[in-house]
Amino acid sequence: MKIVHTDVLVIGGGLAGLRLAIGAKRRGHDAIILSLVPAKRSHSKAAQGGMQASLGNVAKGQGDNEDVHFEDTVRGSDWGADQEVVRMFVNTAPKAVRELAAWGVPWSRVRKGDRTVIINGQKVTITERDEAQGLVAQRDFGGTKKWRTCYAADGTGHAMINAVADQAIADSIPVHERMEALALIHDGNRCYGAVVRDLVSGELSAYVATATAVCTGGAGRVYRTTTNAVICEGIGHALALETGVSALGNMEAIQFHPTGIFPAGILVTEGCRGDGGLLKDVDGHRFMPDYEPEKKELASRDVVSRRMEEHIKKGKGHQSRFGTHLWLDITLLGEKHIHTNLREVWDICHYFLGVDPVKEMIPVRPAQHYTMGGVRTDASGQSATLKGLFSAGEASCWDMHGFNRLGGNSVAETVVAGMIVGESVADYCDAIANAPTVPMGLVREFVEREQAKLAAFTKAGGKEDASVIKGEMQDLMTAKVGIFRTGADLEEAVDKLQKLLVRSRSIGLRSPTLGANPELVTAYRVQRMLKVALTVAYGACVRTESRGAHFRQDYPQRNDAEWLKRTLATWKGDADTLPTLAYEALDVGRMELPPGWRGYGAKDYIDHPDTPARQSAVEAIRAQHAGDRFATQAALMPYEHLLPEYLRGRNERIDERFADGDRPAAATTGQ
Amino acid sequence: MTMNATPRNHRKLRFHILRYNPAKADDTPRVQVYELEEAPGMTLFIALTEIREKLDPSLQFDFVCRAGICGSCGMMINGRPSLACRSVTQSFPEDIWLAPLPVFELIGDLSVNTGKWMRGMSEKLETWVHLQQEKLDFTRIEKPMDPALAEEVYELDRCIECGCCVAGCGTARMREDFVGAVGLNKIARFRLDPRDARTDEDFYELVGDDNGVFGCMSLLGCHDVCPKQLPLQTQIAFLRRKMVAQGTKG
Ligand SMILES: Cc1cc2nc3c(=O)[nH]c(=O)nc-3n(C[C@H](O)[C@H](O)[C@H](O)COP(=O)(O)OP(=O)(O)OC[C@H]3O[C@@H](n4cnc5c(N)ncnc54)[C@H](O)[C@@H]3O)c2cc1C
Ligand code: SF4
Ligand code: SF4
Ligand code: FES
Numbered sequence: 001m002k003i004v005h006t007d008v009l010v011i012g013g014g015l016a017g018l019r020l021a022i023g024a025k026r027r028g029h030d031a032i033i034l035s036l037v038p039a040k041r042s043h044s045k046a047a048q049g050g051m052q053a054s055l056g057n058v059a060k061g062q063g064d065n066e067d068v069h070f071e072d073t074v075r076g077s078d079w080g081a082d083q084e085v086v087r088m089f090v091n092t093a094p095k096a097v098r099e100l101a102a103w104g105v106p107w108s109r110v111r112k113g114d115r116t117v118i119i120n121g122q123k124v125t126i127t128e129r130d131e132a133q134g135l136v137a138q139r140d141f142g143g144t145k146k147w148r149t150c151y152a153a154d155g156t157g158h159a160m161i162n163a164v165a166d167q168a169i170a171d172s173i174p175v176h177e178r179m180e181a182l183a184l185i186h187d188g189n190r191c192y193g194a195v196v197r198d199l200v201s202g203e204l205s206a207y208v209a210t211a212t213a214v215c216t217g218g219a220g221r222v223y224r225t226t227t228n229a230v231i232c233e234g235i236g237h238a239l240a241l242e243t244g245v246s247a248l249g250n251m252e253a254i255q256f257h258p259t260g261i262f263p264a265g266i267l268v269t270e271g272c273r274g275d276g277g278l279l280k281d282v283d284g285h286r287f288m289p290d291y292e293p294e295k296k297e298l299a300s301r302d303v304v305s306r307r308m309e310e311h312i313k314k315g316k317g318h319q320s321r322f323g324t325h326l327w328l329d330i331t332l333l334g335e336k337h338i339h340t341n342l343r344e345v346w347d348i349c350h351y352f353l354g355v356d357p358v359k360e361m362i363p364v365r366p367a368q369h370y371t372m373g374g375v376r377t378d379a380s381g382q383s384a385t386l387k388g389l390f391s392a393g394e395a396s397c398w399d400m401h402g403f404n405r406l407g408g409n410s411v412a413e414t415v416v417a418g419m420i421v422g423e424s425v426a427d428y429c430d431a432i433a434n435a436p437t438v439p440m441g442l443v444r445e446f447v448e449r450e451q452a453k454l455a456a457f458t459k460a461g462g463k464e465d466a467s468v469i470k471g472e473m474q475d476l477m478t479a480k481v482g483i484f485r486t487g488a489d490l491e492e493a494v495d496k497l498q499k500l501l502v503r504s505r506s507i508g509l510r511s512p513t514l515g516a517n518p519e520l521v522t523a524y525r526v527q528r529m530l531k532v533a534l535t536v537a538y539g540a541c542v543r544t545e546s547r548g549a550h551f552r553q554d555y556p557q558r559n560d561a562e563w564l565k566r567t568l569a570t571w572k573g574d575a576d577t578l579p580t581l582a583y584e585a586l587d588v589g590r591m592e593l594p595p596g597w598r599g600y601g602a603k604d605y606i607d608h609p610d611t612p613a614r615q616s617a618v619e620a621i622r623a624q625h626a627g628d629r630f631a632t633q634a635a636l637m638p639y640e641h642l643l644p645e646y647l648r649g650r651n652e653r654i655d656e657r658f659a660d661g662d663r664p665a666a667a668t669t670g671q
Numbered sequence: 672m673t674m675n676a677t678p679r680n681h682r683k684l685r686f687h688i689l690r691y692n693p694a695k696a697d698d699t700p701r702v703q704v705y706e707l708e709e710a711p712g713m714t715l716f717i718a719l720t721e722i723r724e725k726l727d728p729s730l731q732f733d734f735v736c737r738a739g740i741c742g743s744c745g746m747m748i749n750g751r752p753s754l755a756c757r758s759v760t761q762s763f764p765e766d767i768w769l770a771p772l773p774v775f776e777l778i779g780d781l782s783v784n785t786g787k788w789m790r791g792m793s794e795k796l797e798t799w800v801h802l803q804q805e806k807l808d809f810t811r812i813e814k815p816m817d818p819a820l821a822e823e824v825y826e827l828d829r830c831i832e833c834g835c836c837v838a839g840c841g842t843a844r845m846r847e848d849f850v851g852a853v854g855l856n857k858i859a860r861f862r863l864d865p866r867d868a869r870t871d872e873d874f875y876e877l878v879g880d881d882n883g884v885f886g887c888m889s890l891l892g893c894h895d896v897c898p899k900q901l902p903l904q905t906q907i908a909f910l911r912r913k914m915v916a917q918g919t920k921g
Contacts, residue, residue, distance in 0.1 A: 038786030104800035106825035109818035134815025166799035519728035
């Protein structure tokens with residue numbers, strides 16, 4: 001049996017995994033990254049639109065700061081987020097953008113003086129300040145009060161992962177490519193690494209580590225129509241689930257992006273609407289202002305997606321040979337803007353639709369986009385139930401997105417969580433240095449168990465076809481566990497998924513070899529994907545309220561009285577066909593921003609009994625510290641102690657200059 | 672995405688795929704032909720996925736983003752290195768020939784190890800910003816950068832490391848350690864970046880030889896095949912001039 005030893009095993013080479021590994025390595029711990037594909041090809045590459053950080057450099061971002069970013073994020077989450085984590089995040093995001101700037105990300109920069117932009121369908125002239133010349137620019141994105149989304153043209157994720165992956169190379173961090181983690185090695189209390197399969201040779205080995213971090217990205221491929229890459233299959237979610245001890249949080253919270261191109265589901269960025277693009281129906285009518293007079297096209301994603309589907313249900317969609325869709329119109333932005341700032345959009349329209357978006361409208365319909373739920377961790381990024389297991393990025397439920405994440409908050413989360421959790425991992429490694437050594441018998445047992453599972457597929461007898469089962473699962477998820485959900489649909493989905501899971505236990509292979517074998521990969525993955533799909537569907541079925549992206553037609557109100565709590569799903573036994581659900585209450589008494597109306601979407605919700613008392617307490621504290629936003633915040637909900645020391649401290653802005661001498665301590669990092 | 676076939680007469684496509692699994696002791700390279708009915712909007716991603724699901728579960732190829740942005744799916748399509756995911760079958764005749772990219776280590780069938788090659792190139796050319804200072808304070812306002820220069824750097828940063836330029840390059844086929852247009856473009860990118868502390872003297876150390884800019888024969892096989900239309904021709908010519916100048920400086 002081949003065994004590889006390391007201090008830190010990072011499963012996933014996207015932005016989160018890379019940044020986390022760099023942090024741990026710089027603290028003196030060896031790290032190995034595993035990835036299904038070369039790191040730079042991870043799905044982080046696909047982020048087009050941008051990264052939120054309250055720099056406030058552009059005129060339309062003036063007045064932005066951590067407080068505004070915090071409120072936007074909590075409202076966006078429909079109060080499902082952990083507010084302390086959101087605070088940690090918004091305070092670190094500006095530092096992350098600035099670190100990336102130093103590492104070479106070619107952020108688009110502010111040009112001083114006048115420029116013309118499209119706002120609400122109208123040409124508007126904006127004057128950028130002289131002091132802002134050359135600083136990182138921000139664009140508008142859905143669900144935000146200020147222009148806050150930093151970007152590198154429309155290849156933000158591409159540019160970010162180039163810089164971060166290159167830093168990982170500079171730090172000599174090995175990336176073991178085409179390697180797939182199949183199971184976490186653990187004894188029910190502590191995680192010791194993973195069983196790993198070489199996708200080229202088929203060989204299994206054990207990676208034994210002090211700390212293991214799941215940074216495997218999203219699970220979009222459990223759906224048929226998704227913007228996610230083909231490798232976003234939720235295997236990392238399944239790794240945690242299959243331990244039986246670590247929990248997945250809020251898996252029913254799935255985001256649908258308004259503008260997947262129809263029918264392929266490839267994303268065109270929210271930047272299209274941020275920059276002034278409009279949604280139109282079969283009559284060429286701009287319909288969003290009818291539903292959302294305030295934010296219009298730029299309400300949060302869950303709201304826009306729902307309004308689009310609602311409008312289609314009213315018969316206002318355009319019928320094409322593949323089905324019904326709406327239109328995204330960016331022609332009003334002009335050729336120059338599209339060719340410089342939205343070039344990837346032009347490419348996608350050109351190559352995949354044969355459409356020129358300078359002249360024609362783009363066929364779009366909402367598609368699965370983001371997995372808010374994930375491996376449940378505490379604020380430090382560690383599982384509360386399995387020591388030594390960490391998680392960061394889309395795969396985690398840290399939980400800063402609650403039931404809906406804002407555009408631009410995800411790539412920001414990957415890097416910020418990488419910075420923070422990288423430190424926690426290093427702390428853990430430091431602390432555990434003298435702990436008892438790894439039980440090698442256990443390691444052997446785990447490898448043999450996975451070996452046996454794979455061998456079972458290659459034995460004759462199995463009648464089921466893995467790709468057929470996968471297809472049925474994806475169709476079911478898109479049809480029954482989508483944007484509009486009902487008890488009846490969800491029960492049907494849960495029932496059918498359970499049957500598929502049972503069927504998946506008798507998959508047979510047409511080409512039964514253990515080496516490089518794409519069919520075998522589909523077979524073992526689909527079993528895991530079904531468990532993930534079931535946690536989504538079952539969680540949605542039990543949650544009888546609507547919150548953020550989870551919308552129940554039979555329970556259209558947000559119900560704080562009963563449901564202001566996080567779903568925790570575990571998979572207790574191998575023979576089970578359903579996850580075990582438990583709930584973790586969110587404490588209104590500690591919230592900086594007590595639940596209320598989001599500012600868009602439905603206005604009626606059922607209050608939590610503690611909300612009025614907390615609301616008056618918050619108002620009193622605000623009155624007491626009026627005029628000093630830092631003192632107010634500290635009195636409302638202290639969080640800085642949760643941050644690694646070097647990430648504490650304020651962020652300088654044009655409108656909040658540090659006076660000489662009052663520079664906060666800490667906050668420097670080595671290269 | 673499955674396209675529901677409309678009741679029209681669709682072409683029968685014949686895919687001629689070069690197959691070989693170097694991990695199998697008894698395997699030999701051969702061309703296998705698969706027939707498939709064309710569907711509207713069909714890309715090679717859709718076609719190859721369908722072949723694998725319905726006709727041959729053992730066929731190896733790589734797709735990740737299926738949107739032309741990750742660089743995974745470079746292959747020889749009718750003799751030309753291209754991204755398979757954004758190649759629509761309509762633009763080809765009924766017979767489509769697919770082969771793995773040359774130069775790179777073959778994993779099996781259409782799958783090659785561009786990742787390993789790119790990592791080696793990056794380590795050799797040190798393709799990262801070499802910071803000017805040891806300590807940076809990220810609580811302070813970032814250093815301004817000329818917006819036009821930022822755009823220029825972004826232009827060169829758009830490379831997706833797909834390897835098409837390497838596969839189309841005569842020098843790369845002959846000279847194992849040649850860094851390719853992709854490598855030369857990266858040097859041009861970091862040279863342009865004011866945040867990188869390196870000088871032409873440093874860059875000369877990295878590419879001032881036959882495995883670098885002087886190995887390039889300027890045949891421009893690279894320029895024409897780059898799916899991101901990077902300005903490889905002008906960048907290589909410019910870099911060569913700068914490196915000649917640096918070399919003659921002594
Ligand atoms: C089309 C698109 C556009 C987007 N645009 C934006 C945007 O503009 N702004 C924004 O904020 N967010 C955006 N997002 C969301 C954001 O890009 C992702 O949430 C984020 O990049 C995820 O990063 P990550 O590091 O968590 O995971 P990923 O980048 O997905 O990386 C996951 C890694 O895990 C590896 N892996 C997975 N399973 C295993 C396994 N079993 N064993 C070993 N390795 C494994 C993979 O190889 C990969 O390296 C977009 C998402 C999509 C789909
Ligand atoms: S330069 Fe162009 S062809 Fe070469 S690797 Fe980069 S994107 Fe591909
Ligand atoms: S110009 Fe020719 S020799 Fe030079 S890198 Fe391009 S293809 Fe290779
Ligand atoms: S699959 Fe990503 S470029 Fe083709």
